[in-house]
Amino acid sequence: MPTSQPIKAFLDKGPEYLPSVSVDCVIFGFHENQLKVLLLEFKHTKAFALPGGFVFKEESTDEAATRILWERTGVKDIYLEQFHTFGEQNRGNWDVHKATMSSHGFELEVEHWLLQRFISIGYYALVDFSKVQPTPDIFSDLGDWYDIHQIPALILDHNMIIDKALETLRLMLDHKLVGFNLLSETFTMNELQSLYETILDKKLLRANFQRKMLSLGILERVKKKFSGKAHKPPYVYRINQNQ
Amino acid sequence: MPTSQPIKAFLDKGPEYLPSVSVDCVIFGFHENQLKVLLLEFKHTKAFALPGGFVFKEESTDEAATRILWERTGVKDIYLEQFHTFGEQNRGNWDVHKATMSSHGFELEVEHWLLQRFISIGYYALVDFSKVQPTPDIFSDLGDWYDIHQIPALILDHNMIIDKALETLRLMLDHKLVGFNLLSETFTMNELQSLYETILDKKLLRANFQRKMLSLGILERVKKKFSGKAHKPPYVYRINQNQ
DNA sequence: TCAAAAGTGTTCTTGTTACACCCATGC
DNA sequence: GCATGGGTGTAACAAGAACACTTTTGA
Numbered sequence: 001m002p003t004s005q006p007i008k009a010f011l012d013k014g015p016e017y018l019p020s021v022s023v024d025c026v027i028f029g030f031h032e033n034q035l036k037v038l039l040l041e042f043k044h045t046k047a048f049a050l051p052g053g054f055v056f057k058e059e060s061t062d063e064a065a066t067r068i069l070w071e072r073t074g075v076k077d078i079y080l081e082q083f084h085t086f087g088e089q090n091r092g093n094w095d096v097h098k099a100t101m102s103s104h105g106f107e108l109e110v111e112h113w114l115l116q117r118f119i120s121i122g123y124y125a126l127v128d129f130s131k132v133q134p135t136p137d138i139f140s141d142l143g144d145w146y147d148i149h150q151i152p153a154l155i156l157d158h159n160m161i162i163d164k165a166l167e168t169l170r171l172m173l174d175h176k177l178v179g180f181n182l183l184s185e186t187f188t189m190n191e192l193q194s195l196y197e198t199i200l201d202k203k204l205l206r207a208n209f210q211r212k213m214l215s216l217g218i219l220e221r222v223k224k225k226f227s228g229k230a231h232k233p234p235y236v237y238r239i240n241q242n243q
Numbered sequence: 244m245p246t247s248q249p250i251k252a253f254l255d256k257g258p259e260y261l262p263s264v265s266v267d268c269v270i271f272g273f274h275e276n277q278l279k280v281l282l283l284e285f286k287h288t289k290a291f292a293l294p295g296g297f298v299f300k301e302e303s304t305d306e307a308a309t310r311i312l313w314e315r316t317g318v319k320d321i322y323l324e325q326f327h328t329f330g331e332q333n334r335g336n337w338d339v340h341k342a343t344m345s346s347h348g349f350e351l352e353v354e355h356w357l358l359q360r361f362i363s364i365g366y367y368a369l370v371d372f373s374k375v376q377p378t379p380d381i382f383s384d385l386g387d388w389y390d391i392h393q394i395p396a397l398i399l400d401h402n403m404i405i406d407k408a409l410e411t412l413r414l415m416l417d418h419k420l421v422g423f424n425l426l427s428e429t430f431t432m433n434e435l436q437s438l439y440e441t442i443l444d445k446k447l448l449r450a451n452f453q454r455k456m457l458s459l460g461i462l463e464r465v466k467k468k469f470s471g472k473a474h475k476p477p478y479v480y481r482i483n484q485n486q
Numbered sequence: 487t488c489a490a491a492a493g494t495g496t497t498c499t500t501g502t503t504a505c506a507c508c509c510a511t512g513c
Numbered sequence: 514g515c516a517t518g519g520g521t522g523t524a525a526c527a528a529g530a531a532c533a534c535t536t537t538t539g540a
Binding site for chain 2: 488489490491492493494495
Binding site for chain 4: 188189190206207210211229230231232233234
């Protein structure tokens with residue numbers, strides 16, 4: 001069974017990891033006016049999960065999150081922030097892991113390191129949807145984006161982790177300018193407003209939104225975009241890095 | 244050496260703890276117009292540290308923080324919230340632990356569980372200063388309050404943990420009514436204002452502060468306090484739990 | 487009667503909300 | 514010209530800052 005080789009390599013890595021500590025990433029993207037989250041689908045068992053992993057003894061938790069993010073999206077230099085640590089005694093059952101391993105021919109003992117209790121440090125990431133190529137890991141055969149309103153049932157407490165991440169993201173929008181990380185380098189005011197409306201889940205008035213954003217003094221007007229549409233073409237903005 | 248008995252009992256408890264995970268508590272109190280933090284002073288080595296501990300395999304991290312808080316202050320039902328997890332690879336050196344144990348007659352091997360890498364989940368607590376009896380743990384002979392502006396050098400990254408806790412507390416004051424937890428059950432508007440001024444480190448206008456607080460609709464006016472001072476006695480307030 | 491601190495009122499400024507209006511474009 | 518969506522202007526309202534004024538007490 002050739003596919004079992006990377007699995008075995010992973011299982012053998014147990015001693016290199018910091019025990020009891022895991023990292024889960026809620027990767028947000030924005031596409032077609034939908035806020036999306038990157039989910040992995042497990043092979044065979046058809047279970048869904050957040051991209052996550054373990055922390056090497058020789059790296060910080062931040063580095064671990066950055067590494068996992070890079071492995072799943074192929075992108076570095078991503079906006080990434082820790083938002084909460086989930087330390088319930090029973091965060092759910094590990095049957096999925098056991099079944100997945102079993103399907104690859106590995107029957108894990110109850111004491112196996114992969115089946116022990118882990119706390120999970122939750123990170124959320126904001127990425128430019130167009131730059132990301134979702135990549136499954138060795139357990140999953142599919143990595144794909146899901147609308148925040150259509151998240152399937154996930155393993156463990158991963159649904160709760162997404163809820164908390166979204167809550168944090170909404171709080172952050174208010175007093176930090178994180179939203180831009182979800183758009184491409186240049187964008188129209190309309191795109192920015194749609195992003196805010198989607199995340200906050202409420203309509204905003206165009207006129208006031210524009211004034212508020214421009215009053216921050218960090219948006220630079222690049223040029224008119226000739227959209228070919230039958231109306232006045234919008235300006236295109238980018239963030240002024242000099243600020 | 245009779246004092247070494249509890250130390251040995253503690254060291255033997257290693258296997259009952261979740262590996263790699265620790266909890267540190269920044270306990271805030273308010274007294275004489277000073278924001279204070281509860282610190283422990285280690286025996287012999289004269290080092291200072293935050294109250295902290297480890298997480299039993301049979302408890303959640305929240306429960307661990309609550310337990311540690313209770314052991315150090317004698318108070319339950321405390322406002323307690325996780326604010327950040329510190330997961331740097333090298334959070335500082337463990338010489339203090341080694342020296343402390345050595346002074347009790349225990350020479351720890353390099354592989355001893357107490358000397359391994361731990362991440363630390365930071366919690367901050369807001370307590371009623373008057374109800375707290377600082378209690379040292381088995382390593383420390385002194386638990387005492389320190390003005391936030393006069394924190395000594397602490398072990399590991401504990402100074403950074405306090406900074407982050409204070410930053411979080413300031414953010415929280417803005418959009419959550421956490422401040423009351425630092426006062427006794429009833430308080431005057433002046434006391435409440437002093438608390439805000441101390442935490443935010445800036446003067447506020449009495450008239451506007453009062454209006455803002457009362458407009459929240461959660462303060463209940465109890466009675467006049469006859470202070471014996473030569474001025475109009477202030478009203479006494481308490482939080483209206485019905486809200 | 488006076489000083490001290492508590493509490494209320496009033497004005498001015500600022501920010502937010504709502505809506506009206508003008509602009510550039512393709513058809 | 515006209516419909517469409519982008520962009521600006523402005524009045525009404527709410528929130529915040531600054532300061533003046535009144536109230537209640539002990540000495």
